[in-house]
Amino acid sequence: MTAYEIVVGMECHVELKTKTKLFCSCAAEFSDDPNRHICPVCLGMPGALPVVNRQAIEYAVKAALALHCQVQLTSRFDRKNYHYPDLPAAYQITQMFYPIAKGGYVDIETSKGCRRIRLNRIHVEADAGKLLHGSSGIGGAGDSLADDNRGSTPLIEIVSEPDIRSAEEARVYGEKLRTILEYAGVSDVKMEQGSMRCDANVSVRPKGDPVLGTRAEVKNVNSFKAVERAVHYEAERQIDLIEEGGVVVQETRGWDDEKGISISMRLKENAHDYRYFPEPDLPPIILDPEQIRAIGLTLPEMPEARKVRMVSELKLSEYDSEQITASRYTADLFDETVTLGAEPKAVANWIMGELMRCARTKGVDLAAIPVKAQNLAALLAHVAEGKINNKQAKEVFEEMFDSGEAPEVIIRKKGMTQVSDAGALEEIVQTVLAGNPKSVEDYKNGRTQAMGFLVGQVMKASKGQANPGVVNQLLTAALEAMK
Amino acid sequence: MNGLTMTIEALSGLLEKKEVSSIELTEAFLQQIQAKEPELNAFITVTRETALEAAAASDARRGRGEAIGRLDGIPFSLKDNFSVKGIPMTCASKMLGNYRPPYTATAAEHLLQAGAVLLGKNNMDEFAIGSSTENSAFGPVKNPLDPLRVPGGSSGGSAACVAAGEAAFSLGSDTGGSVRQPAACCGIVGLKPTYGVISRYGVTALASSLDQVGILARNIKDTALILNQVASYDPKDSMSWRDAAADYSAAIGAGVAGKRIGIVKEYLGSDMDPDALAWVRQAADWLTAAGARVEEVSMPNMAHCLACYYVLMSAEFHANMGRFDGLRFGMRAEGDDYFSMITNSRTQGLGPEVKTRILFGTYVLSEAQYEKFFLKAMKVRTLICRDYEEAFKKVDCLLTPVQNGLPFHWGSRQGDSVKMAATDKLAIPSNLAGLPALALPFGSAEGLPGAVQLIGKPFSEAMLLGIADYLEQEGQRP
Structure with a gap:
């Protein structure tokens, strides 16, 4: 044929x-x-x-x-x-x-x-x-x-x-x-x-x-x-x-x-x-x-050039840079957020993850998304500083996506804070350990996956406001001490 | 009052001295219209009420000492292809039915702003196609000077009405002589300015690259006065000239000494009418006597003007006419579907001459004929323009006949397209080159006025009006 x-x-x-x-x-x-x-x-x-x-x-x-x-x-x-x-x-x-x-x-x-x-x-x-x-x-x-x-x-x-x-x-x-x-x-x-x-x-x-x-x-x-x-x-x-x-x-x-x-x-x-x-x-x-030259000067950096720069200067992967530069909105949001001091890979993950997910599920046109770079940068800073955890951040982002409000406003409205104070968390940790003797026993016997369950229980008891990193540290220390 | 054939200059003097009011003047013209129209048929629409309102407003302004200028209170008319908001525009066609434009043409607006009083809309050849005003759906216009001869066309109604004292002046449109030729037929002045001097906005297009608004008036000074009012850059007409506003009366009275006048050799042949030639020779003699230098120039491509014009004009016309499909405005005939509705509307709404040109234009632009006709005509047009450029290296303006003799007799060329087309042979070239051209009553034959034409470089209207004024003044000497 x-x-x-x-x-x-x-x-x-x-x-x-x-x-x-x-x-x-x-x-x-x-x-x-x-x-x-x-x-x-x-x-x-x-x-x-x-x-x-x-x-x-x-x-x-x-x-x-x-x-x-x-x-x-x-x-x-x-x-x-x-x-x-x-x-x-x-x-x-x-x-x-x-x-x-x-x-x-x-x-x-x-x-x-x-x-x-x-x-x-x-x-x-x-x-x-x-x-x-x-x-x-x-x-x-x-x-x-x-x-x-x-x-x-x-x-x-x-x-x-x-x-x-x-x-x-x-x-x-x-x-x-x-x-x-x-x-x-x-x-x-x-x-x-x-x-x-x-x-x-x-x-x-x-x-x-x-x-x-x-x-x-x-x-x-x-x-x-x-x-x-x-x-x-x-x-x-x-x-x-x-x-x-x-x-x-x-x-x-x-x-x-x-x-x-x-x-x-x-x-x-x-x-x-x-x-x-x-x-x-x-x-x-x-x-x-x-x-004609003057009109040319009004053109922004085009996707090809941006991709190259994101890969070589900001160490994004080919795939990430391709995704980010596919629309001017996401590329601009990325660049501006990074300029405000956010970590490039984290910004890329948020854009490709939560932002694209929201856009898809809510059927919102990219150009119509109200999320501003300064707000995305602020959200990432809150996470990096441990003021809110990732789960909370996702909740805040969704709200930012819908309303265009600043993360601080949303956090305040929702009464969200992340508890990182070891003193305040110690009490919850002890209560959880006392209430779950089987898991404690499992851990002692080398079943480390019991740790995940215990962290989850502490998070639940703190209404999600505990800093998971700190919880992890406190639990590990307490369990080791019980060995 | 026998002021109906007075110049604007004289009439505005009477208004100024309050020897007559604009209302009286307007009433007098309206009476003249009433008396003459059954015979002349120069008007399609007479706007009696709005005219009297405008005249009253003018008188009121004058009463307050706020008269706008020389045209304030002066009655005039417009060819019926000018849009004036709310007033019917027919283009002398059944096709437009009871169409009333929702806006006003820029040139008309300038006159209305100056306080001039619109008496109505003039009869014309349908969609300005014709040289005799025999092609109007509202019947032909009679020549007020000789009922057996045509008044010329397509602005025949405008020319006849000014000549008959039905209006002090009129605006027409000139695509291939349509202002100058009827002016010559009716013994008045007709000016077609340089392409771009008067806005075309609001004037129904015939052939967009050739169309220019023209002035029909009683004498040269009036013509300059009107031109000063209507010539202006119009951002709504992209082909409008930036420096169009100027003092076009500047050269009147300046004399003709030292002016170099060209006589076109190709217009002196045996095919020329002896009267037409005699008028040109006499004008040349007068100018020479006044210190001008007259010489012959050769313009070999003038022979191709008529063919070139017909191809380009028909092509542009066919496109401009496409919008008259019965869908949005004007008359609509029934039809089983969209295309049969258009076909029926156009079949019933348009006259035979218009249909002929549309068909010809469609043909010359068809893919198979484009190069052979349209493209070739565009090239010839360039050659014609070059003939003028060469001529104007030697002379300041050209002196030619407007048409080949006296206006022809009724019906003598109807049905003979070639003969009819040749009527405009001497007027067409300046449209192709976009040059200013002026028809001036000069000499006479068989008891009727003759005419000569002056053609100048682009934007040389002031000079042409100066030379024409000299000839006019000389002609009036006892």
């Missing part, structure tokens, strides 16, 4: 988190209230004209620099003409002929090792509105309603070269792209909410064949897991087709995540002719190298 190679190129649309839309001063924010953020410009009223949002251009440049692209000193907008009810002017303003950035790359790491995925280009364009079909309650059952709140909000489209060779790579590429853009601070990059949307161009060819196979574009992929599944499904579909003597046709396919299949949406013969031409209402975007 022929061995096949999967070839994938990705096209990712990323919403830029500007305050206003790309060509007007309407707020570029989500609203449950349909058509709240609209004006003559984003509604394409006769006579209205677009004006480019500078912040969008800056964000696009920032994204391009973070992805190692060549930012173009001159770029232009073009019109892409097509009729659809979510596109009021019947053309989308995009950059077809002269995009804002060319080239660039994303380095990815998968189970098969490291690979560099080259980028073709980044261009800036306006998003379309949203359509609500049928069940809105306002229109009739057969009616569709247009909500233009999202219409004309700024997007960048990041187009990769067909360098991706597996479904796993496609997923990891998407995840890495998200991480980089999150670091750059240009987008919320949420696949589930649509602020990042990925389409995959998939083709297969016999291994070693230099000619690319016919590709199919897979759309409507709403998570990175879905990217992997969709690419896998599409590649298998094409291989099966070829094996059965069929021919892959160029088409656009829609991914149905629930069913785990893709369905043909449009064949190449029915592809739109978008009749692109230069946008006459907008002058070219002219950037000077100094401006």
Whole structure:
């Protein structure tokens, strides 16, 4: 049987988190209230004209620099003409002929090792509105309603070269792209909410064949897991087709995540002719190298560099640094907490342990976690100084995670203190020893695991406030004395 | 009162001396409209009530000694492709139905802010496509000077209404001569400034890279006065010029001595109308006599202007027209689904000439034809601009006909697209190059006024108005 190679190129649309839309001063924010953020410009009223949002251009440049692209000193907008009810002017303003950035790359790491995925280009364009079909309650059952709140909000489209060779790579590429853009601070990059949307161009060819196979574009992929599944499904579909003597046709396919299949949406013969031409209402975007450099200076340390530093300077493991740098929030929290004097490994453990656990179980988005570095540092200091024990600390952390309050406040509220005073604990130790003669006997007979039980009893009697280290010392001394 | 054909200068003098109130003036123009409209059809909407309110407000200001300027209380009109909040805008098309814009065009706003009184919206060729105002869904406009001839287009309503004393001045739009050619047809002044001098914001786009708001007025001084009011940098129009606000009256009365005037060799051929040539020669003689130096310049690419213009204009027009789909505003026809609804709305709502241009624009931009037509036309446009750059190394401005002779007769070019298109042959090049161009009544033939055109370097409006004012003054000498 022929061995096949999967070839994938990705096209990712990323919403830029500007305050206003790309060509007007309407707020570029989500609203449950349909058509709240609209004006003559984003509604394409006769006579209205677009004006480019500078912040969008800056964000696009920032994204391009973070992805190692060549930012173009001159770029232009073009019109892409097509009729659809979510596109009021019947053309989308995009950059077809002269995009804002060319080239660039994303380095990815998968189970098969490291690979560099080259980028073709980044261009800036306006998003379309949203359509609500049928069940809105306002229109009739057969009616569709247009909500233009999202219409004309700024997007960048990041187009990769067909360098991706597996479904796993496609997923990891998407995840890495998200991480980089999150670091750059240009987008919320949420696949589930649509602020990042990925389409995959998939083709297969016999291994070693230099000619690319016919590709199919897979759309409507709403998570990175879905990217992997969709690419896998599409590649298998094409291989099966070829094996059965069929021919892959160029088409656009829609991914149905629930069913785990893709369905043909449009064949190449029915592809739109978008009749692109230069946008006459907008002058070219002219950037000077100094401006680009200045934008570059606003980029934070990127994940790759941070990982290297965490491993070499802070002695974190590869695994830990990978986990910590996967999001800018955790990386920043780590760095800031360490700067405040906390021990790096301890900080890493808290972030990867409790913080990630809370985020997962509570379903909280990382960027929305209110835990501040100074509070995490304070919590760790309390533990290190023996003021509270680990169990208490976890309880305090969970509260910090929910409320964002400082640990001192929470400790006070809960009446938590750790008893490390030997005098105060001695009494409890003696009571526990007197109440558990069997365990004492076991210990004497060399069954040291009895120690754990006795520590637990002292902790219980102290309502969890005893310093386990001190308890351990006191118990050992008392038991040894009884021998 | 027979002040209906007085200049703004004269009218504002009367207002200033309180010999007449803005209300009286406005009433007089409204009466003239009532009397003339059955015959002319120059207006689509007359805003009688808001006009009288604005006039009363103007009189009140004047009463308090707070009159804003020369335009305060002066009645004017707008071509019906300018948005004015709350007032119907039809673009002379059925497609727009009862659309009322929710905002006001910047140029109109400048005039309203100056206290000028809006009388209404003028008839035009549908979506400004045409050279005769025969393409209006509201019926054609008559030429007040000769009912057998067209008033020109597409700003035919604006030109006819000013010429007939229905308004003191009007604003139109000029994509390929649509202000200058009707001005010439109706014996008034028409100015298309440099691309970017007057904001396009709020004016329904025909071809965005060619469109420029233009002024139709009774004489040169009025034209300069209005230009001073409407020319300004507008942050809402990205192609607006930063230093657009200026004193455009500065060169009026400065004379023409030492000015270098170019006559385009390619416009002297046997295909030219003898009257049109005679007017240009006479104007050249007068200027020479006043100390200007007139010389011939060659502009070989002018021959390609018409073809180049039609490709680019249609392409941009087809895109600008996409929004008229029956979905958001204007008329909507029934249809089984979205696409049949659009098809039916556009089929019923748009006129034949508009449809022709949309189809042509769609064709020249299609993937298979883009290089052959659109891209080539863009390159030709660059060559045309270079012809001007070369010419302006030798001369300060060009003197040419506006159109090839007198306005044509009703229906004589209807249905003959090529002949109709050629009407604008002499006006189009300055749109392609974005240059200021001015049509001035000059000479006459068959008892009708003739016209000449002055074309200058970018932002040389003040100089053009100075030269034109000289010719105008000379023409008025007994």
